[in-house]
Every structure is written in structure tokens, then in C-alpha cells.
Amino acid sequence: MTLLAMRGIDKAFLGVPVLSSVDLTVEPGEVHALVGENGAGKSTLMKILAGVHTADAGTIELGGRAVSFTHPLQAQQAGVASVFQEFNLLPELTVAENVHLGREPRRRGMIDRRAMAERTAAVLADLGVDDLPPQAKVGSLSVAHQQITEIAKALSQGADLICMDEPTAALADAEVELLYGLIGRLRERGVAVLYVSHRLKEIFDLCDRITVLKDGRLVDSVATADITPDDLVAKMVGRRIEAQFPERLPGTEPGEVRLKVAGGGNAWIDGIDLEVRAGEIVGLAGLQGSGRTEIAEAVFGIAPFTRGSLEVDGKPMRITKPRKAIAAGIALVTEDRKAQGLALWQSVRANARMVLDANARVHSRRRLARVSELLAGLDLVARGEDQEVRFLSGGNQQKVVVAKWLAAEPGVIVLDEPTRGIDVGAKHKLYTVIRELAAEGLAVLLIASELIEVIGLADRIVVLHDGRIAGELPAGATEQQVMAYATGRGPE
Amino acid sequence: MTRVRELLVRATNPTATVFVLLVLVFAGVFAMNPGFFEGPSLMAFLKQAAPLVILAAGQYFVIVSGNFDLSVGALVGAQVVIAARLIDGEESRTVPVLIVMALFGIAVGLVNGLITTALKVQSFITTLGMLLVLYGAIRLWTGGAPTGSLSEAFRTPGRLGIENVPVLGQIPWALLIMIAVGAGSVLLMRTRFGRILMAAGDNERAAALSGARVGTARTIAFILSGLSATVAGVLIGGFAGVSAQVGDGLEFTVITAVVLGGVVLGGGRGSVLAAMAGALVIEALFTLFNQMALPSTLRPAVQGAIIIAAVAYAARRRTRPVPTTATATPTPS
The missing domain is CATH 3.40.50.300 (P-loop containing nucleotide triphosphate hydrolases)
Incomplete structure (x- = not known):
């Protein structure tokens, strides 16, 4: 029955x-x-x-x-x-x-x-x-x-x-x-x-x-x-998404090194050597607690590196807080958009211009004028820019977070679980945007729990285990290869 | 049907509610005393209300950024006493003393702000402490009864105005200062600083990760509150004369006003205009009580009831299902 x-x-x-x-x-x-x-x-x-x-x-x-x-x-x-x-x-x-x-x-x-x-x-x-x-x-x-x-x-x-x-x-x-x-x-x-x-x-x-x-x-x-x-x-x-992950855009070739970490470490991670070039999408894979988010937080100055060196566009930097990271041209789309990314009771516009408002060094009239364009380019569905972001769906909220960072025109963008809890349509849009950003010459560092995502998007995959880099794999690696490193078993 | 609903949603939005309340209370006042809206009596009302409205603007900055300032009442009292003691009837000392008072207001705000943001003491405790320190200091310094007296020039903003205006009679300086403070506050909230202050009250972490100097913005909010208490002190001193008790209880009246304006305790929501309208509602309500010959000792009880009711009303709204429109994707969870 x-x-x-x-x-x-x-x-x-x-x-x-x-x-x-x-x-x-x-x-x-x-x-x-x-x-x-x-x-x-x-x-x-x-x-x-x-x-x-x-x-x-x-x-x-x-x-x-x-x-x-x-x-x-x-x-x-x-x-x-x-x-x-x-x-x-x-x-x-x-x-x-x-x-x-x-x-x-x-x-x-x-x-x-x-x-x-x-x-x-x-x-x-x-x-x-x-x-x-x-x-x-x-x-x-x-x-x-x-x-x-x-x-x-x-x-x-x-x-x-x-x-x-x-x-x-x-x-x-x-x-x-x-x-x-x-x-x-x-x-x-x-x-x-x-x-x-x-x-x-x-x-x-x-x-x-x-x-x-x-x-x-x-x-x-x-x-x-x-x-x-x-x-x-x-x-x-309601429509067919042809391929789940968009193809790499023509003419996207890795250029100069935009982000370089050598021997980076702090209380959670150690011996991190990492390079991300212009136009390159580098995936960070690893199990929960392997140090993926910790690398993002160290690069962005939330929990800074206490050892090693960090260079942005060839210039050595000491990034000790988010403000410095932003001034150096680094953006971080955080893992938890409600707790860390958005002021939920504020409007779409207020959120999208938050980084510009907060940082005199990246604020400019030209960038401010581009915010609406950015939101439209992300296919944001909202009643208007005055709508409070708490009324938006998860996917649209995430688009506002992404817009807020793109408004600052960063050279390096770190995306920590950018598609967590968002719907298929918004996911696909974000994948496309990530590809476009790389094509525009940004260095992209992508963190995702869903291995398919890292495999489908990244040009290189850096696998972490226990706070250290366990191995590196080229685009087109299999889930088994990634998991072998992630679980500390070494190469398959 | 949808339009009616939408209108209803808008009218019950806490920010809009205060303006509806303002109309209702004024209607009550008018019913009791139709003469109230004649120029001179309306001007007298606004002159009396100006200090509270100015304090509400200052308190708004602090509340919207996620804090409280309980020290404003004691600061108003301290400023009046300081003015009387330092001026001591000498006209020539007016301007220097005003400068000293402004610096003192800034200093109190700065200390409140630094203790709250740098030492991470909850603002409720910081400013309660400041209230007691100022209160005690006034008593200690004056030995209970303030000495000295204010100069005529000092009393002018609180007492006088542009005279012989047709219909209105006198346009009080206090009203003009109140309008200037109001306009300045509205403009300030539209600047980058204003938006960061709001964002800091809404989600401190998100603001900080966006590179905002949350602690600095909040400290500036305390300084603005200290300055608003200074301006209010000048007006109250001018209007009511010297007494060590002038500021007593003002902090609660002003918080009641701001909350009545739909500004949510905890920060991130509400408009400065509504906060100032909240102050007008309170003053109008007290006027209504006077007209109804209710004892003024009723005021604290009414204020207490208003604070609880306003916060409960705001909380109720928050727990209701989120209204969305068909074009926007309805929020799932």
C-alpha cells in the first residue's frame, strides 16, 4: 500500500x-x-x-x-x-x-x-x-x-x-x-x-x-x-545543458606567474609551494581538513602564512590581513556565503559594491559604474538592485558575492566551494564565468569538495593531504588518481 | 488584491510604521487641542523636541553598527555642568568653551569606541560604565550643586530663533540645527562610510572580509554619538538652564525613540530618518499626556512598554515567512 x-x-x-x-x-x-x-x-x-x-x-x-x-x-x-x-x-x-x-x-x-x-x-x-x-x-x-x-x-x-x-x-x-x-x-x-x-x-x-x-x-x-x-x-x-563543464575558451594560455607561494606554512599547513599563472585555473583538492580552506585563508591574510614567501605579480608581499590582500589584487569568495560573504539585510547593490566601499585603494568611479553591468553579466535574477539579498535564492546570492569581488578587478581570485548549495543552472553559469575570468588573464585558485568540479574545470590539480601538498595532477586526471593522493596513498 | 497586500506589507514595515504612528499621535494631539498646529505652538514643540531628535541621530549610528550608547544622558549632563563652570557668566568664553565641549564629546566617544572595539568589551557594559563614571564625576566635581552660569550667547541656540516670521512667529535655532543634523546624517548614511557602518552591523564578518575597517567605523559611530550629545547639551542647557540632572534618563528615552523608529537592536537595519521620527513620536506622545493631564511620572512606564512592544513587533516580523514576488526566485529554506 x-x-x-x-x-x-x-x-x-x-x-x-x-x-x-x-x-x-x-x-x-x-x-x-x-x-x-x-x-x-x-x-x-x-x-x-x-x-x-x-x-x-x-x-x-x-x-x-x-x-x-x-x-x-x-x-x-x-x-x-x-x-x-x-x-x-x-x-x-x-x-x-x-x-x-x-x-x-x-x-x-x-x-x-x-x-x-x-x-x-x-x-x-x-x-x-x-x-x-x-x-x-x-x-x-x-x-x-x-x-x-x-x-x-x-x-x-x-x-x-x-x-x-x-x-x-x-x-x-x-x-x-x-x-x-x-x-x-x-x-x-x-x-x-x-x-x-x-x-x-x-x-x-x-x-x-x-x-x-x-x-x-x-x-x-x-x-x-x-x-x-x-x-x-x-x-x-527545463532545458538541456549540453556539457556540464564549459570548454576552455580559445586563446587562454597560461601567462606570467601571478600568485606564487614558496615554502608557505602556519599552524595548519606546511611546505606549500604553489604557482598560479595568468589565465590558469588551479584546482585545490583534498579531503575535509586537508588544508584547502587554510591555504585560501593564508593567501587572503585571514590566518596568514608565518613561514615562507608569497609573491603577487612578481612582487614579494606580506599579507597579514584581508585589506592587504585586497590591495594586492587578491579576491576570496568564501566557503560560507551567508556567514562570511553577504550582509543579508542589505540590498543587492550595497553588497555588490561592498569591497569598493570598504577599500579606498580599489575604489573608483569607473569600477562603481561597472557594478550593474557585472550583475547583469552574471544573469542575476532579482526584483531589482534594491532587493535585499536575503530574498534571493542561493545561486543568486552567490552571484552577488562573485560580483562584489569582480568589481574590484582582482588579478588573483580564490574560490572556496563556489557552488555549494546552489542550483544546477547557477552552477553552470559560474563554471562559465570561471572560464571567462581565466580567459581575461586572472589567476584562478579553485577549491571544491566535489571532485568532478575540480577535474572538470582545473588546468592543474594540486592535491592536499594533512596540511601538505601530496601531489600534483594535470587536467584530465581521474577521480581515482586524486583520491589516491588525497588519502595519502601516493600516486596510483 | 496584491496591491492592497503590498501596501499592507509596506505599512507594517517597521521603518514605515513610525511615520504612521507619528500621524496618529499628532491626530490625537490635534483632537485634544486643535490650536497645537498653529505656528507658534508648533514651533515651541519642535524647539523642545530638537535635542531628543539630535540624540536619536547620534544613537542611530551606534545602534545600526551593532552597539549601544548608554552614556549619552550622563554626557549631556556633564556637558551642561562643564559649560556653566567654565563660562561662569563670561560672554567672551563662549566659543572656547564650545570647542572644549566638542573635544570632550569626541573624547568620550573615542574612549567608548576603543574600549568596545579594541578591548572587545560589550558596548552595553562599556557605555554603562561610562555613564556611571560621568555621573559620579559630575557629582564629585560639583559637590551636588553645579556652580557657575551660562553666557547669553551660549543660551541663544537653545532659547532663541529668527523672530517675527509671518505665521510661525519664531523659527527656533534649535529647529534649524535639528534640520541640519538630520540632513547631515541622511547624507552621511549615503556615503561609503554609511554603507560600511550598516554592513558592519548586519554581518561583521562579511564586512571585515571585504576589507572594511569595522572597528574604526564603529568607533567613529561612538564619536558621532558623543558629538550629538554635545549639541543636545548645548540646546538643553540653553533651554532649561543649569542643573546636574538635565541628562538623567535621556539614554533610555533616546533608545526608545530609535527602536520605535524601527531600527533593529543588533544593527544593520533601519533608517536614520525613521529614528529621528521616533524621537518626534515620543515627544508628541508626552505632549499628548500633558494635554490629557496625565502625570509625567507615567513616562518611564510608557517608555518601557514602548521599547518592549517595538522590539517584539520587529521580532514578530522577522519570524514570519519571507514574502517574495513571482519574478524573484522564492527563497527555499
């Missing part, structure tokens, strides 16, 4: 339709992907299912029974659990306390801690997790373990359906494997998973069915076996 049937779901916020007559059916034990560009309505649909929002029209049947949630607790009691990007865990409590929050086993009126720990251990064992003590304080756990705690909590509440919103966004590669295993076990137990992700690889690895939304409407719902990744992307963006 069908576990979940949502039919004809409509939802509008303040008169703006976000979902229109969307259908979604999920079978027991099925891993069902919900995909679409940012703003397609995935999160809203999930939140309706979780009782956070209430649909304006349409019906929801759970196990054949019509339900209507007006509060998350009702959804929970009906067997729908959600693991959102921000966890609903209390950091000061233990794993066991979080799993049983509000339903603590009691003995003579007191909380029965032993029973609570035992039950939690049983649930965790069921999930095949053996390295998570029920007495550990949640705040001290890794993101992956917190996620497991959320899933354990959902299971112990008797959930039949667990919604996961971008569950791998904050996980390291090894932890993603762990999640794969976990989802496999859920499936064996007949628990269905509704899986929202931008990562195509995960969708094809994990999911049985895929439902595609675009602009709040249902595009298609197909079995994973019946669709190719290219066709899926075409359905998501």
Missing part, C-alpha cells in the same frame, strides 16, 4: 504561489529523491509534509488515511520525521536525552536514565552505529553524529517516513559513506526516506524514484533506473 500520497498541493506566501497542484507519492521502504533548482518548491513541500506550513489546497494521505497537519508535532505523531539542515537538537543534552526528548521513560516518577540509555543503544545498534555513546553530549559531536542522533530520534518515535533536506551538505566524504549505510538499513526496515539533494551522484547512488519540481510545479516522477543524469538535469532546468 502506498505510504504517502500528496495530491494537488497548492501553497502561496503573501499571494505569491510557491507550489501549484503538486503530487507526490512515496511507497514504504522507498528512497525517494525530491529534486529541482533552488526555489522550485522542494523545501516548502517538505515543510508542508512536516506540519511546519499548511497547504492552501490539496490532500495528504498517510497509509491510506487522510491527514492534515497544522503543527510539526502532529506530523511527528503520524510517523513523519524530518532532518532539516539545522538540527533540532539540544546541544547541552546527551544523545539519549535528545532521542527521548519529551518521551523520557519513567520509573517511580523519575526519569529512568538506564532504560533511556539502553533503548538508545538498541536503536543505534539497529542502525549499525557502534561509535556513538548514548551518554555523549550532543554539542560535542561531529555534524555526522548529530545527524545520526536525529535519525535515531526519528526511528525511536516510530517514524515510517524520514525527510532529509541536503543531509550531506556538511558531511566529509567518509561520513557520507556512513549515511549511505544508514539509509540502506532504514530501507531494509521498511522506513521510507524523502531525500532532497543537489548532488546528482547521491541521487543516483541512493534513490529508487525521483520527483522533479520546477517553479512550484511537478515536472515528472520517474524510477531512477529509467533516467540518465543528463536527462534529469534537463528536466530540472
Whole structure:
């Protein structure tokens, strides 16, 4: 019997339709992907299912029974659990306390801690997790373990359906494997998973069915076996993206060395020798914690190099803070655009000119006049330059961040995870822009967790392991070659 | 339908709300006393309101950059006492003493700013400390009762104006100074400095990574607040004369005014014009209370209620779903 049937779901916020007559059916034990560009309505649909929002029209049947949630607790009691990007865990409590929050086993009126720990251990064992003590304080756990705690909590509440919103966004590669295993076990137990992700690889690895939304409407719902990744992307963006990565533009030849680090090191990284030439895209690959971001931060003066030398366009520099990096012509698109890149309550324009406003040495009327042109060139979708950036989708927010740096006309641009959490269309646009920047003679240093991205774009790949450079690979290297260096095994 | 909704969204935007409130309170005043809007009485009201409006502009800079300045009331008191003591009735000392006061205002702002930004002491604590230091220093220096007296020239801006203007009677200097401060503040917020100040209050990290000197900008905001307290001190001293108590409680009135103007505590949001309008609303409200013959001892309670209500109103708006339009991609999470 069908576990979940949502039919004809409509939802509008303040008169703006976000979902229109969307259908979604999920079978027991099925891993069902919900995909679409940012703003397609995935999160809203999930939140309706979780009782956070209430649909304006349409019906929801759970196990054949019509339900209507007006509060998350009702959804929970009906067997729908959600693991959102921000966890609903209390950091000061233990794993066991979080799993049983509000339903603590009691003995003579007191909380029965032993029973609570035992039950939690049983649930965790069921999930095949053996390295998570029920007495550990949640705040001290890794993101992956917190996620497991959320899933354990959902299971112990008797959930039949667990919604996961971008569950791998904050996980390291090894932890993603762990999640794969976990989802496999859920499936064996007949628990269905509704899986929202931008990562195509995960969708094809994990999911049985895929439902595609675009602009709040249902595009298609197909079995994973019946669709190719290219066709899926075409359905998501409504057009076919011919090649995922644009070709190198003609006439892009590596020129002079623009950024040179020799023997660079600080508390996190050591012995970094790195050269990036004009027109060159150098990829930095490595596992989480291998020192990729630390190199970006050292070059940009956030956590400067304490050893070695750094040259920009042949001139030795001591870059001890971001202001100096900016004055030297270096730009850094940071990893976390909301926390580090944008002033969310300010307008598109204010954000896009922030670097010019803040640095007298790069400010000029001519550059200021170019800001609108830059935004348009990035295909920014916004109501206008006066719109506050918090209203934009992730992809459009990222375009504002990129515009803010390009406005300063840097010679070296460092991009740390530039496509994290943004939709396929915006990703493709950014890839094209990165190519164009190289063609204009910028030196590009690209950091990305998704290996395909580094492999698809970079002219050279520098692989890091444990804070040091483990090896260097030419364009066209395989994932296996990169991983061999990244895991410290040496060349394949 | 959508237009009505859009209008509603705009009117309930905290910045716009204050102007709606201003109209409502003025309507109330008018209902109680139709004569209020005749030239002379309106001018008298504005003359009295000017110091608070000027303080609101100064406080706005500090709040929008992500801090508080609780020391302004004590600074106003200190400035009046300093003026009386140093001038001591001598007309010729007016200008030098005004310069000394300006330097003192700048110094207090600078100290507030440096302690907050360089020593990373929360501004709430820094300026509360400054409040107590100034308060104590005034008491110590004057022995409880201020000595000396102000010169006529010193009292002119607070008391006098351009006389014999048709319809209006007198255009007070205080009003002109208030307009000048207001215009200057609006212009300042449109400069690069203004935008960096705003960005620093919104997202300090993003501003700093964009190369902004966040600490410097915030320190300048404290200095502007110190200067606004100096100007307010000159006007209040001129208007009300010398007393060590003139500034007492002003810091709370002015923060109430700024918050009422929809400026969000924590920074990054709100306009300086709305903050100044907030000050006018408070003054008009007090006028209304006078007309209704309510005791003035009610004021602190009303201010307290307004602060809580205004912040709660702003917080409520923030937790509501984000309105977007069809052309913009709706925000997912």
C-alpha cells in the first residue's frame, strides 16, 4: 500500500504561489529523491509534509488515511520525521536525552536514565552505529553524529517516513559513506526516506524514484533506473545543458606567474609551494581538513602564512590581513556565503559594491559604474538592485558575492566551494564565468569538495593531504588518481 | 488584491510604521487641542523636541553598527555642568568653551569606541560604565550643586530663533540645527562610510572580509554619538538652564525613540530618518499626556512598554515567512 500520497498541493506566501497542484507519492521502504533548482518548491513541500506550513489546497494521505497537519508535532505523531539542515537538537543534552526528548521513560516518577540509555543503544545498534555513546553530549559531536542522533530520534518515535533536506551538505566524504549505510538499513526496515539533494551522484547512488519540481510545479516522477543524469538535469532546468563543464575558451594560455607561494606554512599547513599563472585555473583538492580552506585563508591574510614567501605579480608581499590582500589584487569568495560573504539585510547593490566601499585603494568611479553591468553579466535574477539579498535564492546570492569581488578587478581570485548549495543552472553559469575570468588573464585558485568540479574545470590539480601538498595532477586526471593522493596513498 | 497586500506589507514595515504612528499621535494631539498646529505652538514643540531628535541621530549610528550608547544622558549632563563652570557668566568664553565641549564629546566617544572595539568589551557594559563614571564625576566635581552660569550667547541656540516670521512667529535655532543634523546624517548614511557602518552591523564578518575597517567605523559611530550629545547639551542647557540632572534618563528615552523608529537592536537595519521620527513620536506622545493631564511620572512606564512592544513587533516580523514576488526566485529554506 502506498505510504504517502500528496495530491494537488497548492501553497502561496503573501499571494505569491510557491507550489501549484503538486503530487507526490512515496511507497514504504522507498528512497525517494525530491529534486529541482533552488526555489522550485522542494523545501516548502517538505515543510508542508512536516506540519511546519499548511497547504492552501490539496490532500495528504498517510497509509491510506487522510491527514492534515497544522503543527510539526502532529506530523511527528503520524510517523513523519524530518532532518532539516539545522538540527533540532539540544546541544547541552546527551544523545539519549535528545532521542527521548519529551518521551523520557519513567520509573517511580523519575526519569529512568538506564532504560533511556539502553533503548538508545538498541536503536543505534539497529542502525549499525557502534561509535556513538548514548551518554555523549550532543554539542560535542561531529555534524555526522548529530545527524545520526536525529535519525535515531526519528526511528525511536516510530517514524515510517524520514525527510532529509541536503543531509550531506556538511558531511566529509567518509561520513557520507556512513549515511549511505544508514539509509540502506532504514530501507531494509521498511522506513521510507524523502531525500532532497543537489548532488546528482547521491541521487543516483541512493534513490529508487525521483520527483522533479520546477517553479512550484511537478515536472515528472520517474524510477531512477529509467533516467540518465543528463536527462534529469534537463528536466530540472527545463532545458538541456549540453556539457556540464564549459570548454576552455580559445586563446587562454597560461601567462606570467601571478600568485606564487614558496615554502608557505602556519599552524595548519606546511611546505606549500604553489604557482598560479595568468589565465590558469588551479584546482585545490583534498579531503575535509586537508588544508584547502587554510591555504585560501593564508593567501587572503585571514590566518596568514608565518613561514615562507608569497609573491603577487612578481612582487614579494606580506599579507597579514584581508585589506592587504585586497590591495594586492587578491579576491576570496568564501566557503560560507551567508556567514562570511553577504550582509543579508542589505540590498543587492550595497553588497555588490561592498569591497569598493570598504577599500579606498580599489575604489573608483569607473569600477562603481561597472557594478550593474557585472550583475547583469552574471544573469542575476532579482526584483531589482534594491532587493535585499536575503530574498534571493542561493545561486543568486552567490552571484552577488562573485560580483562584489569582480568589481574590484582582482588579478588573483580564490574560490572556496563556489557552488555549494546552489542550483544546477547557477552552477553552470559560474563554471562559465570561471572560464571567462581565466580567459581575461586572472589567476584562478579553485577549491571544491566535489571532485568532478575540480577535474572538470582545473588546468592543474594540486592535491592536499594533512596540511601538505601530496601531489600534483594535470587536467584530465581521474577521480581515482586524486583520491589516491588525497588519502595519502601516493600516486596510483 | 496584491496591491492592497503590498501596501499592507509596506505599512507594517517597521521603518514605515513610525511615520504612521507619528500621524496618529499628532491626530490625537490635534483632537485634544486643535490650536497645537498653529505656528507658534508648533514651533515651541519642535524647539523642545530638537535635542531628543539630535540624540536619536547620534544613537542611530551606534545602534545600526551593532552597539549601544548608554552614556549619552550622563554626557549631556556633564556637558551642561562643564559649560556653566567654565563660562561662569563670561560672554567672551563662549566659543572656547564650545570647542572644549566638542573635544570632550569626541573624547568620550573615542574612549567608548576603543574600549568596545579594541578591548572587545560589550558596548552595553562599556557605555554603562561610562555613564556611571560621568555621573559620579559630575557629582564629585560639583559637590551636588553645579556652580557657575551660562553666557547669553551660549543660551541663544537653545532659547532663541529668527523672530517675527509671518505665521510661525519664531523659527527656533534649535529647529534649524535639528534640520541640519538630520540632513547631515541622511547624507552621511549615503556615503561609503554609511554603507560600511550598516554592513558592519548586519554581518561583521562579511564586512571585515571585504576589507572594511569595522572597528574604526564603529568607533567613529561612538564619536558621532558623543558629538550629538554635545549639541543636545548645548540646546538643553540653553533651554532649561543649569542643573546636574538635565541628562538623567535621556539614554533610555533616546533608545526608545530609535527602536520605535524601527531600527533593529543588533544593527544593520533601519533608517536614520525613521529614528529621528521616533524621537518626534515620543515627544508628541508626552505632549499628548500633558494635554490629557496625565502625570509625567507615567513616562518611564510608557517608555518601557514602548521599547518592549517595538522590539517584539520587529521580532514578530522577522519570524514570519519571507514574502517574495513571482519574478524573484522564492527563497527555499
